[in-house]
Amino acid sequence: MHKQTQVFLSIISLLGFSALAQEAITDTIKKNNPTHLDEVVVTGQIESQSLRRSIQNVRVITRKDIDQLAANNLGDVLNQYINITVMPSGTTGRSTVSMFGLDALYFKILIDNIPIVNEAGLGNNIDLSQINLNDVERIEIIEGSMGVTHGANAVSGILNIITKKSSRNEWEIKTTVQEETVNTEYGLFKEGRHIQALQLGHTINENWYVSVNANRNDFQGYLGNKQGQDYSVNDGLRGYNWLPKEQFMTNALVSYQKNDFRLFYRFEMMDEKVDYYNSQVQTLFNTDLGSYRASDDNRYFTDRFYHHLNGTGKLFSQLNYNVSVSHQKQQREVESFIYRIWQDQEVNNLKEKDQSMEVLYSTGTLSNFFKSKTANLQIGYELVNNNGFSVVQEAGSTFTGIRKRIENYDAFASSEINLSDRFSVRPGFRYSFQSQFDNQYAASLGFRQLLSHDIQVRGSVGKSFRTPTFEELYQKMIFPGHYFSGNENLTPETSISYEISARKTHYFPSGLMMSNNLVVSYMDIKDRITTALTGFTPDNVPMYEAINISKYNMWNVSTTNQIQYKNLNVSLGATLVGVSQLIDSGDLRSNDEYLYSLNLNTSVSYKVPKWSTTFAAYYKYNGKAREYQSDGNEYVLTTVQATNWLDASVAKSFLKNKALNVQLGARNLLDITNVTRTGNTQTGSHAASTNVMLAYGRSYYLKLVYNLNF
Numbered sequence: 001m002h003k004q005t006q007v008f009l010s011i012i013s014l015l016g017f018s019a020l021a022q023e024a025i026t027d028t029i030k031k032n033n034p035t036h037l038d039e040v041v042v043t044g045q046i047e048s049q050s051l052r053r054s055i056q057n058v059r060v061i062t063r064k065d066i067d068q069l070a071a072n073n074l075g076d077v078l079n080q081y082i083n084i085t086v087m088p089s090g091t092t093g094r095s096t097v098s099m100f101g102l103d104a105l106y107f108k109i110l111i112d113n114i115p116i117v118n119e120a121g122l123g124n125n126i127d128l129s130q131i132n133l134n135d136v137e138r139i140e141i142i143e144g145s146m147g148v149t150h151g152a153n154a155v156s157g158i159l160n161i162i163t164k165k166s167s168r169n170e171w172e173i174k175t176t177v178q179e180e181t182v183n184t185e186y187g188l189f190k191e192g193r194h195i196q197a198l199q200l201g202h203t204i205n206e207n208w209y210v211s212v213n214a215n216r217n218d219f220q221g222y223l224g225n226k227q228g229q230d231y232s233v234n235d236g237l238r239g240y241n242w243l244p245k246e247q248f249m250t251n252a253l254v255s256y257q258k259n260d261f262r263l264f265y266r267f268e269m270m271d272e273k274v275d276y277y278n279s280q281v282q283t284l285f286n287t288d289l290g291s292y293r294a295s296d297d298n299r300y301f302t303d304r305f306y307h308h309l310n311g312t313g314k315l316f317s318q319l320n321y322n323v324s325v326s327h328q329k330q331q332r333e334v335e336s337f338i339y340r341i342w343q344d345q346e347v348n349n350l351k352e353k354d355q356s357m358e359v360l361y362s363t364g365t366l367s368n369f370f371k372s373k374t375a376n377l378q379i380g381y382e383l384v385n386n387n388g389f390s391v392v393q394e395a396g397s398t399f400t401g402i403r404k405r406i407e408n409y410d411a412f413a414s415s416e417i418n419l420s421d422r423f424s425v426r427p428g429f430r431y432s433f434q435s436q437f438d439n440q441y442a443a444s445l446g447f448r449q450l451l452s453h454d455i456q457v458r459g460s461v462g463k464s465f466r467t468p469t470f471e472e473l474y475q476k477m478i479f480p481g482h483y484f485s486g487n488e489n490l491t492p493e494t495s496i497s498y499e500i501s502a503r504k505t506h507y508f509p510s511g512l513m514m515s516n517n518l519v520v521s522y523m524d525i526k527d528r529i530t531t532a533l534t535g536f537t538p539d540n541v542p543m544y545e546a547i548n549i550s551k552y553n554m555w556n557v558s559t560t561n562q563i564q565y566k567n568l569n570v571s572l573g574a575t576l577v578g579v580s581q582l583i584d585s586g587d588l589r590s591n592d593e594y595l596y597s598l599n600l601n602t603s604v605s606y607k608v609p610k611w612s613t614t615f616a617a618y619y620k621y622n623g624k625a626r627e628y629q630s631d632g633n634e635y636v637l638t639t640v641q642a643t644n645w646l647d648a649s650v651a652k653s654f655l656k657n658k659a660l661n662v663q664l665g666a667r668n669l670l671d672i673t674n675v676t677r678t679g680n681t682q683t684g685s686h687a688a689s690t691n692v693m694l695a696y697g698r699s700y701y702l703k704l705v706y707n708l709n710f
Helices: 003-020 028-032 063-068 074-078 470-474
Strands: 058-062 084-088 095-099 107-111 136-143 157-163 171-180 193-203 208-219 245-258 261-276 282-286 290-315 319-340 345-367 375-394 398-418 423-434 440-451 455-466 476-479 482-485 493-507 513-536 542-565 568-582 594-608 613-622 625-630 635-640 643-654 660-667 674-681 686-693 699-709
Touching: 058 063, 063 136, 063 643, 074 084, 095 107, 290 345, 375 470, 398 470, 568 625, 594 625
Parallel strands: 107 157, 375 476, 482 542
Antiparallel strands: 058 136, 084 095, 136 157, 171 193, 171 699, 193 208, 208 245, 245 261, 261 290, 282 290, 290 319, 319 345, 345 375, 375 398, 398 423, 423 440, 440 455, 455 493, 476 482, 493 513, 513 542, 542 568, 568 594, 594 613, 613 643, 625 635, 635 674, 643 660, 660 699, 674 686
16 A cells, blocks of 8 residues: 555544544534535535535636636636646647646546547547637536546546526526737727627526527637738748637527426537638749749638436435436548638638547436435446547558547446544545456545534545547658657556645634635656657658656645635635656656746735626736756756736626626736747756747727626
């Protein structure tokens, strides 16, 4: 047994002994602050319960938080989250998440507890800009290993988006128009960001509720020092620094509820178009046009549909069941063409499917086996059928489509045992039958200790696994002088993580509330997948292949603090992360020293009821980030300079019943664009510096929302 596990179990034993010796908690705080303590969470729970009694350390982003940020997609929200770094790319149009130095392959994103598909996987490596927030009620985040309840790839944490499924009003109609500059670039049709949304909700009767949502997000790209589509000089300035992107998203919901039975069906569809303009301009000739300027351009089309049917209720008047069935598909097509710049003409258009993933998914649980408040048992299953497709570049620069099916069938069990009113433990286990790999398992043990003065102590230890992605298994890029290949013989990565946290909430007679939370965590990942040198071709070209060779260790100390007093809300967070990575590419090997990063965030909001106005500001400090990168000869320790992010807004309501809301705000007030990455070799010599494109600078927005409820 790991020494860390033995220490962890000893802590649980001591806290359990202390809990049995203490008196029951009084209900004074609950009477004085019912809203705060009755906030219900569902992610990672056996049954829905208050945040205070949850054994998992759940963090909630409310609808109010989303609105104050004027967030249209998930990336707009998470950019201010303390332990999450949003990684945008102007060259691909994608935004992904990084947590504790681990990329999006280790973090799982779900909608109503169902992992979301993308063209290369399920639940992981999600493009945050493709997740619309129109019908979102709240977002729940749990950091650390969640392999027992959520299966493969829930290594660094999970994010669960809870959608709206009922309303107190008979009709709800909401229209939104949002206009936003992109740095200094703005025009009604040619530049900037233009968002329109329509939401309709209808409570038919006490049992039935339906809703429909539609959203258009038109991002016209960011030129910066580039000259756009019609620039015809071959000096590298044609195109955009951030690619133009247009998205259409719609979803619909039908919900039925009667007594203990609830059934809902949710459908979602997304269409996205990203335009790529090549910076290289050619001079060509034909008999009709003579000499003309042209460039090889592309368009990327991404489509997604999502079906989710969920039913919850009781069996035999006691057992609680929760069953979901989902069918999802996302695919990307690439249209290549020659653009004749002077003639504004496209020729030789060719549209082909590049990647796709189609998933049949089902999960279900049974709980409440015992008529007792002391113990609860949950058993469940998860069935996943992934049908993936990707175009790969074989030897001889030939392109071939590869289609593979990957399946897993999982069974899991989790129990919550209340040893006293103050102390609960939760063991869990999952076994996964894999079609592509050896069978895997996940295990966890968590506890919650409620001390006097409303001090809450939580802890967990969990073992999880990450399965290789479709690209890591099957991708190939083989052309003269280059040989990069996936590996069908890869094995899943395994991890173990530990977390302990303490929360204290103070309530004062004046109405002031102060909440403080401290979390310490540690993670160890083995058999990490790395692209490494595995040999040479007969032509002496280095062959790079994905293999299980590297390792990763992380420890983290973070604190979040909140103050509420009447109409004032202040939060402050800080996290210190240390990461040790051994990257071994076969011919090169990095240093595995611990590299540290400090991040801070704070937010302030103040509501003036007399004016129906709310002022809000959000600040985040991303400390220096260091990591080893290969320069071809050795691993270089690179440093990305610290950045400061500041957003601010003011929102005011007008008309009767505050039907019209006007919000004026600014993102990235400190005007962050590119930051410098410098490097030093492992022998201490200086390497060249480069620029990392993080954002497109300061932007302003105006958002108008009209609500008609009756």
